[in-house]
Amino acid sequence: MVGENVNIQELNTLFSKAKFIDLSPLLENDMPRFPTHPPFVVNPTVTHEHDGYYCQTVFMAEHTGAHVDAPYHVHIKLKEKTVETLPLNALLGHGIVLDLSKLNLAAGEFATLDDIKRAEKVTNVEIKEGDIVLVNFGWMKYRTTKGDWKKYAGNSPGLDKSVAEYLLAKKIKALGSDTIACGTASINCESKFCWIHELLLSNDIYLLECLANLEQLPAEIFFMALPLKIKNGSGSPIRPVALSYD
Helix, strand or coil: CHHHHHHHHHHHHHHHHHHECCCCCCCCCCCCCCCCCCCCEEEECCCHHHCCCCEEEECCCCCCCCCEEEEHHHCCCCCCHHHHHCCCCEEEEEEEEECCCCHCCCCEECCCHHHHHHHHHHHCCCCCCCEEEEECCCHHHHCCCCCCCCHHCCCCCEEEEHHHHHHHCCCEEEEEEEECCCCCCCCCCCCCCHHHHHHHHEEEEEEEEEEHHHCCCCCEEEEEEEECCCCCCCEEEEEEEECCCC
8 A cells, every 4th residue: 555655655645746728619609610520519508597507508519629539439349449448547648749730731631641650759648559649730720610620620731641550550549630520521511431440540540639738748748637427429529638738
């Protein structure tokens, strides 16, 4: 027990010295959504004036805001791999942040393996087994609750097949991005084939989407997020957080 207590104290010290960066966008009415998904709706159903206390009603899809995709989301043969079956530590671990924003990729364009390796070299990091890899396309600048929300939700750059194969060979734990469908290149709501969803999800490498504030992160972080325990869930909203000691 003494050893366990010492470890807990050390962990508490590490957490107390860390800088916490919130990687989730605000959940609010009229926020961007994947064009075929239902909208997010929040309503102040119970109020102090009417009921003596305050409580809102929330309606949302599983893939709302910052969220994780479970394998069954796109793989019909993986029915047993829904979101409530994810290990509790599935989205906890060492994180690598790759900045691709300076590529200024347009909607429908793909980042290549050369782009990924160049980003690793620039920041002096190397993707290793068990890493959670976060890709910043600089796409969050298009996110809005105004009428042109589909510029973010219906358009995005992606990652090509060589990147998917590289990350699969590296045996990473999860891959995330600031786009609405991680790794998928799309133009005007028309998505191109996504090797990331095809190869990574089918091998229990989870996908994190709609991550915010990636531009605030150093090249290495500790990443933390937990999905909701949704029965037969294709995915779940998450509250992703990065810990930095820079």
